[in-house]
Amino acid sequence: MDNQKYPAKLVSFRANDYQKGKVPGSFPGIAKWEYNHRNEIIRHLTNLKNQLLAIYESYIPSARIKLKYPDSSYPIVIYMKKLAKSHRPDGILKTLDSEVIAVHALGKLVVGITEDSLLKFIQLIVDLTGDIPITREAWITHKPDKSGTEREAIVPGRERDFEWIHELTSIEHVKTYSPSEVLEAMSSTDMQDCIKDGEFKIRFFQYDNDNDQIVRTQFNQTFKLNEKEIRPLSYSPELSSYVVPFINIETIHQMAAFPGVESITSFTRFHVTSSTLAESTTFLEIIQPESEKSYPRVAIVDSGIGKENNHITPWVEEREIFVPFNRQDNYHGEFVGGMLVYAHNANPTLKNIVDTGVKILDVVVLPAESQESIREDELIDALETALEKYAETYKVWNLSLGSSRLCSGVISDFTASIDKLQDTYQVNFVIAAGNFVELRQAWPVTSEDEMDRICLPADSIRAVTVGSIALNHDDTNLVKQGETAPYSRRGPGIGLAIKPDVVHYSGNPRNYPIQSINSNGAIVEDYGTSFSAPLVSAIMAEYYAQYPGQLSKTMAKALLIHGSKHPLTEKCIENATDHYYYGFGLPSRIHDVLYGNEHEITLVFEGRLNAQQNRNWVQISDFPFPESLKAGENKIRGEILVTLVYEPHLNPRLGSEYCRGNVDIRLRTLLEDGSYETISKGSSAGEINQVERWEKNQMTKELKWSPAKQLSFISPRGKKGSTDLRLDLFPTWRDITDKQAIPFAIVVTIRDPKKMATVYTDVSRSLLKAFQANDLKLRYTPTRITNKSR
Template identity: 60%
Template sequence: MYNKDYPAKLIKLRSKDSQSGRIPAPIPGPAAWSYATKKEILKQFRELENQINTILESYVPLAKSKLLNADDVPLPIVFKMRKLAKSHRPDHILKELNSEIIAVHALGKLVVGLTEQSIEQLKEMISELKEIIPSSRQEWITKRMDSNGVYRDAVDPKWNREFELIHELTSIDLITSYTLGDALETMSVDDFESCKKDGELKVRFFKYESEIDDIIFSSFLTHFSNKGIRRNKIERLRHSHKIDTYVVPYVSDEIIKQMADFPGVETVSNFTRFQLSANGQILEKQKLQVLLPEKDRDYPRVAIVDSGISVNNKHLAAWIEAQETFVPPNRQNNYHGEFVGGILVYGHLANPNIQELIDSGVKILDVVVLPDPDLESIREDELLDALEEALDLYATEFKVWNLSLGSSRLCTGVISDFTAAIDELQDTYNVQFIIAAGNYQKMREIWPVEDVFVDDADRISLPADSMRAITVGSIACEDDHTTLVKKGEVTPYSRRGPGVGLSVKPDIVHFSGNPKNFPIYSINGTGELVADFGTSFSAPLVAGILAEYYQQFPTNLSKTTAKALLIHGSRHPITKKVVSVANDLYFYGFGQPKRIHDVLYGDEHEITLMFEGALNPKQNLNWIKISDFPFPQSLCTGNKIRGEILVTLVYEPHLNPRLGSEYSRSNVDIRLRSIVNGKPKTITKGIAAGEVPDAEKWEKTQMTNELKWSPIKQVQFLSPIGKEGSDEISLELFPTWRELTDKEVIPFSVVITIRDPKKVAPVYTEVSKLLLQSFQSDDINLRSEPARINYRG
């Protein structure tokens, strides 16, 4: 139970905490080659030459025949990389070829733009290198003294160019042309039928950021002009400003395939349609009484983007603050929207066995966008138009928007137009979308799942792959001997991660029904209890909790800090501990969240600290170092420190949807270091990093176990009995960018809890005194006590 006498502290960063110098990083040695011997490298080079010859003979002539100014227009060529880390990218190769990466799809699948001349030049490069490959990489390695006077391995300057080219070429697994199979990767038979039914489809072009884009588009129009595709019939899709996607008339399935085979076209796809994510309703006999809000009382606010709430719903009418309707009344079916609204207001009464629910009432913005599924569905562009209109009107008042809707399109290496657009909307309007992870209709038949990478059938679907959104999965509310999973375990239908670029999705989980005997309950339009299950009904439980964060926080709460607090308080629903197994992160996310009072109030044996800021390389604010991190002396004994420190970091990376699995363009790491024997030693580790042998720390392992490029991170120090260390502790936060052009401002928030698990040390008192000595800080006293709403009579 929380104690208001021990509030969290909001710390203001000092000027000395922002560092302008070089970001701390180990000095890299000469790159490793993927092959150790000259014989192996020669074999690899011959294979690459054969692949290039195939491109020149079979692909280039046909592709050029479709283009205007064909000699000057790059063709999309795929480099499939053997290694994923940035250090293995073909940067030196592309620089010599005067080329660049124009897209990234799945991990390691790079699409580069190469003219015929550049492809020939690449072939010549390989031929020249074959003549000078050393018997061993070590022949080109020498020793050189660094700035600290230490001799280190270095490449002989005479061979710098050749060394890097061989390194990059041996990191390439395959060079091939971009095919219609790549462009149609997400299209199923049903999707072709959808294009025909809509009478139009989406064509997305690679973007070169030069006059090449105009040449390719003109070539496309010329090539298809005699097939019914005219310029006046094509319209640019306006919702994402970072992608060149056009709405094109449907002619035939064959023309779709021809478009996909056109050089310069990245994807051809149908418009995604969104449907309600519920699994069937059961009507109960019990009826709940009407609850009414108190006058002049402030309540959390949630915008529900759903199927609407009937004007005749007496149980919810008083809780609806405003309504925006985009579906005519005769095309509505309010069941789903009323279930979502009902669980927000009446969830604690309908489900008395479920904890961590908002039981104090929620004011609702009812955004009616989803029509009766028996009559029609809503298309992605229509949904975005409605969302944007509603956001224009209500984004200032409503910061939390619940989207309990889903689609059949699975998360892939390509960022969809819709995902890019809703991420832009959240940035533009400074709001937080809460999105259901989606329901896997077949349902898993095995639990637990040992390897998430075996099958993608139950992976999250649009729009749950949104990088900015909080995606919510479902955990079982009850169980018995007939259910596959126990209470608190992930339900068989809850879709799982990973998200884009192996990011953590879902972000968190909450309760829903455990099929088929244990549904979750809400109310219908007349107040009768109805039973159902689905991730649709977990999402509003989280939306209500987050809305209470905004309502209770004493000052304006930033979106980044709100998310950081939500994640920081989340725990594994079974173990009640931080989620610490990498595989679990893709099912549970960071766990089940708590209400804000339980996150920000503690006791004498713990303290929670918060700070927020921005890394801005353009202003020389390169990284953060708090060299006098306030750590209590009572947790120090001799040369050991003990206790628990949990650190949660949330940041907002620059996003580029054209670069697929590399959508997130920056990474921020955080660590605590303690002085041990006169030298700094990192004392925290990533919450899942304990599973990673040092020898396996390559890029994919870092992305799954250390959450590299993921905008949410947690690190932890945990030692009840003590580990080597001292009270000289520093906190460091430092970024890396994929490219120099990605060096944008990175807003961040950090939440830290220092705790004595033994409940002995006066942690709160000691840290508070240290803060008074060196920092400017404020107590976070929440606005009010949550008042549970019950029947009055």
């Protein structure tokens, strides 16, 4: 896409596109039981009863001594066989007056339960065991629904017991919440950090009753802490996290055994990591920005750019310095800055990059490697200070930094804060996926090693996380050009979300590093996700600089993902494994995304689902599809790519269920019989048949709960359907309390791969008849900057 005569169209939603009624959904049917025969059910319920008895007899007495209150709640863990909320023991927990207080790994529910409720739970199972039917079908009958269709129904009077059996058979097992789980994120290095800092973090479970205060009061008394010694973590108000003074390692283990403590962690530290493989004798000439030209802007949050760096300093508009000059080592920051301005000159084969210059905000936060590191609380303070001053001007913030703390089923205080900062200041953070220090030894990967998962803050849901692909290769390299670099950390992110979001080029560890410049203008070599991230930051910054009108962070991310393709096939990525290494692919510059030709057109939509405003769901019932893509009688052909990015409400308490809303999107076509059929293929692995529609399959194949997803229609020869298309947008929420407004952006490209149909003209005419649409003509034509080596 590169013809300015064929710009994308910004299409406004019409009043009748937003639907007021109930969000459509399939008839749920009667719940299935994991075991169908009486003997199997009784055996399972007996095991659950024995597990609960063991908790009551071995755990409760010691926990009661620590909390000292008879009505205290104690955390226990319920492992589920299925992930869907419909399988949870919500009915039983309501009867027991208990609550889910946290969700960690997928299917791992932490429940707060009192001693009396635990006994009631045991008795409930005992009572139910004596009244189990021979099979599930014994309690099933049939009756007509409103339309007269015969459907399954539960035998009257058996509804409660039927649902309880369903909930209990959906539980895998039950156990106490153990000290090892509290200390899961604490390595021996983290323990040493606690000693060095003289303090560490404790997160308590949050309850809906007054148990929070009971736990903290007894905790303070047990460990002889006053209110001045244990202070709330200022940047994590949504979580019950506190800073606690370090006494000794034994005391940390004792605290981990205190009922109501969710996690104990050290403060995450960030430091400069670089290889500095070689310095060339080749020098690049200085390029000066032109005063009359506009340039994209990127804030680099890094180790700084030295004022004596005559090559990059002309591009630095502002500086915000948090590290004294005598503690700085600017190598890493200058390498990153060099990638923004000189990457195309230092790497002549580099593709899909901004080669027109980038203005820089230099935020200096990382001290020299010899001068230790920066702690997460210090980094948050620095970020907030800089954002307060510069967020209106700089919308893209490059964070080529990482930690050693792996993404898990628990959202860290730091990641939650990173997401909140992006919402508060309406900016996009672009974050390096992190480097797997050990390097992979085989490719393609045949077995997954969880140690190569992304590290925080790359698990940020709101951020754009960037992985690395190899720029070049020879016979000595494990991976070839365009394949995932052997050090690039992979997804999935929290709750199986797609991470990284995109990838870009960086060096191959042997013989083919990527090149930038140092303070003298000499070409230097290195590799790492730190150096692919700024290439994406520049692309996204160009979106903001060139997009006509105000660009939201939601739309910026949608355009970035929409223009991304697999670096090897140059096609959309359609399987979960590739998503977890490549994200949605290698992104394109804005003119390649928004400019088309006569045989294709891109449409852009932006809106907000809001039940309080009766904007419950969206249906564009006369979606503009070109008549020229008819393929004979009752058939249509061509390609449609749809990208959806939305921003659901987030709740860091709930770990793997951090994203509290899901939005599904689909394209449907009118058939001869008057019905509408879905023609869009899912983001990862096609459509799921009804037998496979378990929650995990929907999460990996349809990207359920993932805040970015794509679907496509591809049929060069034609498929059953008509040009009468509908675009549907359906939200769902995990809980009624999560039913909050959801901003979203949709980008749609319709094309004829045969380059025969007059797609642009036909769709433009349809838009004139029924929609309000404006051309998205870019603000200016960028000019490539060049220099010479010497």
